[in-house]
Amino acid sequence: MKYIFIDDEHALYKRMFSDCFKEGPYDIEEIPRMVVPSGLKWLYKLHINDKINRRIWLPAKMLWKPCYRLHKYNFDENEEYRVLFMNGSLKYHFDEKYLLDFKKNHPNVKLVMIMYDSFSNKSAKRSIGMIPIFDYVFSFDQGDCERHGFMHIYSTFSRPDFVYEDETKKSKCFFIGYGVGRLEILQNTFAKITAGVKGCKFYIAGVKSEEQKSIPDVIYNHRMSYDEELQMAYNTDCVVEVVKEGQTGVSLRTCEAIAFNKKLITNNQSLLSMPFYDERYMQVFKNPEEIDLDFINKDIVVKYEDSDYFSPLKIIEQLKAVN
Secondary structure, three states: OEEEEEOOOOHHHHHHOHHHHOOOOOEEEEEOOEOOOHHHHHHHHHHOOHHHHHHOOOOOHHHHHHHEOHHHOOOOOOOOEEEEEEHHHHOOOOOHHHHHHHHHHOOOEEEEEEEOOOOOOHHHHHHHHOHHHOOEEEEOOHHHHHHHOOEEOOOOOOOOOOOOOOHHHOEOOEEEEEOOOOHHHHHHHHHHHHOOOOOOEEEEEOOOHHHOOOOOOEEEOOOOOHHHHHHHHHOEOEEEEOOOOOOOOOOHHHHHHHHOOOEEEEOOHHHHHOOOOOOOOEEEOOOHHHOOHHHHHOOOOOOOOOOOOOOOHHHHHHHHHHO
């Protein structure tokens, strides 16, 4: 069995799925989604520009079909294949006819979609419409899995190889994220923590100057690459996660805490019923005043039972199990 990933062509995907492209027990290959001639790249980028297409859908996306690499791949008719797409690759690329023709020409290939959007997300409408063409669909949304018979994943995260201990990045608690829709609870949470914990690093982005309350160890609107975020998470004692009201899914903060063996403080109540919840290293709160500062300040060795719980190789294992 060979597994082929269609490159989703963005930095977060590369970090999430890097485990799959290291030497391991499975035959896995990544191929480009497409290769556009250099002289046409400006036109291609304009044609799939997200801001333009949200206002008015630019037609004739399949004019770029000759640039796709999937149908040009040298498939061995004596081998079985699973081709994996992120649903984001279907937002502006491929279409039903292309995929149906491909399956007709390659009966030894089955298609897999990995959904990182729920059915309620309007931007996922095009990929949702293609679901009947796919042989297997994974989704992070438990409700969508139950309603539509998808295979469930909580999230995807590969432990990066480049992180290292760095005294300049050390902290007792760490958070980074946007304040939109949760600024008040973020500020209340950080005010509570910093009242009794020294050496925190909290970064809130997208906050207007008039909304910026002065709180120790809180920095507003600081730009940071995702690689630097990971380095900060690796060097903290405790990752702080604050989700918006109603959010029940697993965020990257939870993935980072488990992968890096860090304590976790979160207001995500659904975590209590998840199989990787560990009361020794995780604290779930409803109101910031409930946060136990002793839990943060106490020095303990954190060791989760499965720090690779969110590895994308678990997707490959599930696919192997159903074959």
